[in-house]
Amino acid sequence: MMLIEFCYALVFIFCALFAVLKWNNIRYSRKGMPPGSLGWPFVGETLQFLTQGPDFMKGCRLRYGNLFKTHALGSPIVVSMDPDTNRYILLNEAKGLVPGYPDSMRKILGTNIAEVHGAVHKRIRGSLLSLIGPMAVKDRLLPEVDEFMRSYLDNWDGKIVDLQEKTVEMAFFISMKAVVESEPHSFLESFKATFDKMAVGTISLPFKIPGTEYYRGIKAREKVLTMLRELIAKRRASSATHDDILEHLIRNEDGKHKLDDEEIMEQIITILYSGYETVSTTTMMSIKYLCDNPNFLEAVRDEHFAILQKKLPGERINWDDYKNMSQTRAVILETMRLASVVSGVMRRTTNDIELNGFMIPKGWRVYVYTRETNLDPILYEEPLTFNPRRWLEKGLETHNHNMLFGAGGRVCPGKEWGMLKISLFIHYFVTRYRWEEAEGNKKLMKFPRVLAPKGLHIKITKY
Numbered sequence: 001m002m003l004i005e006f007c008y009a010l011v012f013i014f015c016a017l018f019a020v021l022k023w024n025n026i027r028y029s030r031k032g033m034p035p036g037s038l039g040w041p042f043v044g045e046t047l048q049f050l051t052q053g054p055d056f057m058k059g060c061r062l063r064y065g066n067l068f069k070t071h072a073l074g075s076p077i078v079v080s081m082d083p084d085t086n087r088y089i090l091l092n093e094a095k096g097l098v099p100g101y102p103d104s105m106r107k108i109l110g111t112n113i114a115e116v117h118g119a120v121h122k123r124i125r126g127s128l129l130s131l132i133g134p135m136a137v138k139d140r141l142l143p144e145v146d147e148f149m150r151s152y153l154d155n156w157d158g159k160i161v162d163l164q165e166k167t168v169e170m171a172f173f174i175s176m177k178a179v180v181e182s183e184p185h186s187f188l189e190s191f192k193a194t195f196d197k198m199a200v201g202t203i204s205l206p207f208k209i210p211g212t213e214y215y216r217g218i219k220a221r222e223k224v225l226t227m228l229r230e231l232i233a234k235r236r237a238s239s240a241t242h243d244d245i246l247e248h249l250i251r252n253e254d255g256k257h258k259l260d261d262e263e264i265m266e267q268i269i270t271i272l273y274s275g276y277e278t279v280s281t282t283t284m285m286s287i288k289y290l291c292d293n294p295n296f297l298e299a300v301r302d303e304h305f306a307i308l309q310k311k312l313p314g315e316r317i318n319w320d321d322y323k324n325m326s327q328t329r330a331v332i333l334e335t336m337r338l339a340s341v342v343s344g345v346m347r348r349t350t351n352d353i354e355l356n357g358f359m360i361p362k363g364w365r366v367y368v369y370t371r372e373t374n375l376d377p378i379l380y381e382e383p384l385t386f387n388p389r390r391w392l393e394k395g396l397e398t399h400n401h402n403m404l405f406g407a408g409g410r411v412c413p414g415k416e417w418g419m420l421k422i423s424l425f426i427h428y429f430v431t432r433y434r435w436e437e438a439e440g441n442k443k444l445m446k447f448p449r450v451l452a453p454k455g456l457h458i459k460i461t462k463y
């Protein structure tokens, strides 16, 4: 009798253990889903995803192919590495593939552009394009970026600077100046400190417990909103005229939909957040790659001196000059590709969807993982070599498989503004200075974010 009971208990424990281990597979099991493992209950494969990063993704691709399922950061995810499928996903929001960024990002950023769809998205996107799109860059933003870079890159001779810190500061203040043209530097500094806490919280586990980055991010959001509310109130009460984004948002020249203060604040947060890390990291990595590849540095330098030669001393850079910076543009695109400044973009299914013959259930995340396509030897010969020349060939920048700035209805509206900022940073940097990497820790992290954990220190001398 005792033996039978013992056997039952053993079978029960074994079944329970099996059920726990396979809980994710049981819970999410549906017919026709892509291959892959959903890992442990609740945590899935988060640990491997975060610690092994791109190697974990490569391993899954080898085992399961270009479309596989996993479970990370609290959600089942389908990862796509096939360029055509990626394009299909980004072009078919209307079929139920809407932006699906992590909860921490959604809760801290609020009702930002990624949270709205259909007609509301169209309206907000149109408004953003009129503020920061290519026409706005040409007509309004270019002189401002030129003036900023000119003075920002003044007096660096003889210094050792942390390029990471400098490019982060540059990327934030230049957007902030476009939003509010005449606030004192002390305000910008304290706003940046708060905004940075908020931005860090967007990439964290969403546990609202004091002491966590997420908690600090939520608190920082409240403070950011208070500071913006005060700015808007001050501006509404003032009779002075301004030519900045805040003024355009308050006046709302499009006229049809008058924005309330909440909507104005969400748009400002979207502008400051979207063009922050993308611009700072690409600028830092462009300078790093130029330093490591002196032949391309010479080509870029020649390009910028040729522009200067045609100008009077101190004359502004204009749209034609910017359009002539083709070597620089190639360096920036190659930097984005090789450093994988953006590893991919996230979507969420709003209904069951068929993708490449597989079934993706409603509510799953879809990770359009572009990092692997950026390094695809069929698309980019010798993909691990820094070779900006490839971008000078006609058609690569507009190629369907180039998704450095996304694709479809959500393709980056700030592309030209971002490219301009990085190009003019490079312009003033290479025409004024030589530099070499200073002694110290030169480690660079490439996943989940491109980062120099101890900074990237460079020694600068006058050119």
Ligand code: HEM
Pocket (backbone or CB within 6 Å): 099, 113, 114, 125, 128, 132, 270, 271, 272, 274, 275, 276, 278, 279, 282, 336, 341, 342, 345, 346, 403, 404, 405, 406, 407, 409, 410, 411, 412, 413, 414, 415, 417, 418, 419
């Ligand atoms: C130069 C570096 C930049 C890179 C690599 C970059 C990359 C991207 C990518 C990949 C997307 C698509 C996201 C998706 O499909 O979910 C995107 C969207 C977006 N970007 Fe950029 N971006 C850059 C600069 C900027 C700048 C300077 C702004 C200025 C505000 C900006 C604003 C936005 C906005 C608002 C969206 C969302 C568009 C929508 O949902 O309709 N970006 N960007």
